[in-house]
Amino acid sequence: MSATDSTSRTTTSTSFVTGSNTLSVTITPSAAANKIFIVAGVTNNTSASQNFYTVFRDSTDLGAASNKGLGVAGGAPDVAGIPSTLGISFLDSPNSTSAITYQIRFRTVDATRAANLNDDNTKGSITCLEIKG
Secondary structure (H helix, E strand, C coil): CEEEECCCEEECCCCCEECCCCCEEEECCCCCCCEEEEEEEEEEECCCCCEEEEEEECCEECCCCCCCCCEEECCCCCCCCCEEEEEEEEEECCCCCCCEEEEEEEEECCCCCCEEECHHHCCEEEEEEEECC
16 A cells, blocks of 8 residues: 655644655555555655654554654754655554554644755655555
């Protein structure tokens, strides 16, 4: 299962927000022991000192232990306008046979500087693969 989105989006939220309703995948594992391998890629513009990106399984942040998500992009706060690409890969063990939605979310570390997703309308993507447990 795969999804893409090429609309540039920004946020000044310091809590994770939905990046895009179309940048999500719903998958139903065929067995509870199976795992889901998630691969995602987005572009970022470093207008904030740090931007954090993560993947949510339904309402659960898969990078919740640190509140810094699964990936960080950014540079010095005075060096704005430098685009970068961020790749995320994560092996999830949802222990479920119900439909699960995986979605990219993002936030800024500094509410005065916007975090960016799909900078300049580049294409972001998320792909989920079921792996037999």
